[in-house]
Amino acid sequence: MRMKEGKLVLVGAGMVGSATLNAILAQSVVSEIVVIDANEDKALGEVLDALHTTSFAYSTNTTIRVGSYADCADASIIVMTAGPSIQAGDNDRRVLAEKNIAVMDAVMAEITRYTRSAVLIVVTNPVDLVTYFAQTKYNYPADKIFGTGTLLDTARMRQLIAAQCNVDSKNVHGYLLGEHGESAFIPWSMVNVAGIPVDELPRAFGLSAALDKEKILADTKAAGLRVLKLKGFTSSGIAQSVARLVRAIVLNERCVLPVSCVLQGEYDLEQVAMSVPCVIGANGRERVLEVTLLPEEQDQLAACCESLQKMLLQLGL
Known part of the structure; x- marks a missing residue:
């Protein structure tokens, strides 16, 4: 049909x-x-x-x-x-x-x-x-x-950085990658605000100190549970994440968003689904983008893979 x-x-x-x-x-x-x-x-x-x-x-x-x-x-x-x-x-x-x-x-x-x-x-x-x-x-x-993977996590991370720089969060670029869960990580080499690398943000925005990268990651991961404890459930953020994906598909935007997909050799990983940057358009996941990661970031992505594969094994999958 x-x-x-x-x-x-x-x-x-x-x-x-x-x-x-x-x-x-x-x-x-x-x-x-x-x-x-x-x-x-x-x-x-x-x-x-x-x-x-x-x-x-x-x-x-x-x-x-x-x-x-x-x-x-x-x-x-x-x-x-x-x-x-x-x-x-x-x-x-x-x-x-x-x-x-x-x-x-x-x-x-x-x-x-x-x-x-x-x-x-x-x-x-x-x-x-x-x-x-x-x-x-x-x-x-x-x-x-x-x-939806780490799309909402990415939005939370961008909002936290934007608040510290006092700018619109849509000017913050970067992703959380890997698992939508505890092993997720931020490849800081990709994070920037309007093209300004993360380590140059104090100079550009008059910050009193460098961003606390570990705290931003921890706060991002804890955001969902914080909402859950306060209101009993989470709904608005994830709903907007889905709406963003729907719009990208219907309008064939070919935008780049982090979504959870089954990897088939990308990043030298397979037999797992986790979030990496993908081109989203009318045909769905048009392309998996293999962005350049630092060696330690590639190791973190591999650690996410290992964590998820361990759970899949426990579930008999």
Whole structure:
């Protein structure tokens, strides 16, 4: 079946799913959003709430409805948010991985009945493990499936640096790479503000001291748990991350974003999914960019790979 341009299927209508629905709707780039959830009443409630906003002048007349997996047949984008989220005080990622891999297994069995052509964005955590499982078990085209990975982590890092320099965070460039988790790292050789290398920021912006790189990394990693403890869940940041990816796909932006994808020899790594800079466009992950890393940064990327592969082995994947 021919894909319908602008049609998006959202799997999951929980806290993250509902926030993602509204974030995508606000982008005004899709013509149809179909929501799927095991709790059909919850899905319908979210659909109606979002649908009412289309009457306002600033909103496009997007069709929003509850649907089924059959709607994936002609969808151009599928967003997977279903599955339980980590809870405050619960640090057992293996238990969460086992639960959400089972959820992803059931969802992928349905999706692949109808399509292998849609771009599939995985949000469900642990996103690197879930993405690897979905791509490898179901042999989904590798360029068509990727996870949100360290995209939100990167946004958090940029905001922290921008606050210290008192500039718009969109002028901060650089990434968190590797695992969306504890082994993630910042390749500081790539970080700059409006082209000014990180070590020159004190001179350029009148800072009293150099950036505390270890603290910025620690604060970035802790940001999600801090939000979780304060409000009970995280939703806005990840929803905007998904909306950013959707916009890049629909408008064929070919922008460079860090997403979690299954590596096939890039950076001399394979049999793992983790975040590296990728070109995102209408066809999904158009290209993995093999940026030049310092030897110690390459070692950190390899350490992320080893950490994730160890978890995959424990999960029997």
